[in-house]
Amino acid sequence: MVKKKSLGDFIKMKQEKQQVTWVTAYDFPTASFAEQADIDMILVGDSLGMVVLGYKGTNPVTMEDCISHCQAVRRGAPHTWMVGDMPFMSYQVSDEEAVRNAGRFIKEADADCIKLEGGVRVASRIKAITDAGILVIGHIGLTPQSTGQLGGFKAQGRDVKNARLLIKDALAVQEAGAYALLVEAVPPEVTKFMAQKLTIPVYGIGAGPADGQLIICGDMLGLFQAFTPKFVKKYAQLAEIEINAFRQYGEDVKTKKFPTDDHVYHVLEPIEEFEKMFKEFE
Numbered sequence: 001m002v003k004k005k006s007l008g009d010f011i012k013m014k015q016e017k018q019q020v021t022w023v024t025a026y027d028f029p030t031a032s033f034a035e036q037a038d039i040d041m042i043l044v045g046d047s048l049g050m051v052v053l054g055y056k057g058t059n060p061v062t063m064e065d066c067i068s069h070c071q072a073v074r075r076g077a078p079h080t081w082m083v084g085d086m087p088f089m090s091y092q093v094s095d096e097e098a099v100r101n102a103g104r105f106i107k108e109a110d111a112d113c114i115k116l117e118g119g120v121r122v123a124s125r126i127k128a129i130t131d132a133g134i135l136v137i138g139h140i141g142l143t144p145q146s147t148g149q150l151g152g153f154k155a156q157g158r159d160v161k162n163a164r165l166l167i168k169d170a171l172a173v174q175e176a177g178a179y180a181l182l183v184e185a186v187p188p189e190v191t192k193f194m195a196q197k198l199t200i201p202v203y204g205i206g207a208g209p210a211d212g213q214l215i216i217c218g219d220m221l222g223l224f225q226a227f228t229p230k231f232v233k234k235y236a237q238l239a240e241i242e243i244n245a246f247r248q249y250g251e252d253v254k255t256k257k258f259p260t261d262d263h264v265y266h267v268l269e270p271i272e273e274f275e276k277m278f279k280e281f282e
């Protein structure tokens with residue numbers, strides 16, 4: 001078992017140009033498998049709404065959902081850096097609500113830090129949470145909680161005007177005190193500029209090479225069937241394996257191939273004694 005990383009390790013990894021590996025996990029087994037595979041960080045993303053709760057987007061996800069899933073992940077991965085993702089409406093209203101809800105991830109779920117979406121427009125939230133002593137990761141580019149304004153799950157920063165705004169967002173996030181930044185669905189040229197310009201680590205999902213990479217566990221494992229973003233690489237086809245296993249079990253039960261003598265408990269007294277006892281009920 002490798003020792004749990006600390007903030008200093010992640011800062012050093014950027015300086016030494018070592019890649020950080022980051023996956024989402026929402027439950028105990030997945031978190032445990034990620035830890036056993038020596039993944040550097042786990043995000044308990046509000047994408048849990050889509051990947052494990054079956055919503056069409058992330059906005060229905062509540063603080064209670066996030067805390068509960070973070071607690072399960074922490075039990076599965078006690079030695080891995082865990083990021084709590086702040087859900088829609090847990091930080092949008094005021095700095096005060098943002099600090100209170102960020103604190104719940106630390107206090108109730110033993111998160112190492114929190115992540116929230118937005119750049120310039122959430123700078124005061126990032127500063128307020130940081131001032132409370134909590135580590136923050138910013139998240140810019142495709143920000144799923146504002147897909148209404150973005151016009152859907154669309155890549156960002158593809159024209160110069162929009163890329164300039166993104167770079168201003170990135171600088172605002174760093175200036176506000178975030179210790180790292182996540183960039184989602186942005187051309188690699190723009191990501192590369194940000195990773196060079198910023199002193200804090202810049203991680204990417206669908207954003208090309210950066211100081212580290214994030215991927216959604218359901219996507220890389222082949223468990224999420226609704227859609228597959230272009231930036232996903234599939235490392236397994238678990239849905240297929242699960243469906244085949246359920247189908248085989250169903251067939252075995254219907255054809256009485258399961259259960260067999262291997263799967264039952266044996267009586268502890270002579271069967272004649274049982275038969276006598278059964279007769280008492282006749």
Ligand SMILES: Nc1nc(=O)c2c([nH]1)NC[C@@H]1CN(c3ccc(C(=O)N[C@@H](CCC(=O)O)C(=O)O)cc3)CN21
Pocket residue numbers: 047050051058142144153154155156185216218219224227228229230231
């Ligand atoms: N399973 C899953 N994977 C994700 O990467 C993910 C979530 N859920 N939920 C939250 C957000 C939403 N994300 C998404 C969702 C859809 C696309 C997508 O379909 N993109 C298209 C079009 C891109 C465009 O028009 O610019 C693509 O072809 O990649 C991308 C990111 C990323 N996040």
Ligand SMILES: CC(C)C(=O)C(=O)O
Pocket residue numbers: 024043044045046047048085139182184205214216
């Ligand atoms: C899509 C990633 C960046 C995220 O925020 C999540 O998994 O919730």
Ligand SMILES: [Mg+2]
Pocket residue numbers: 045046047058085144
């Ligand atoms: Mg999220």
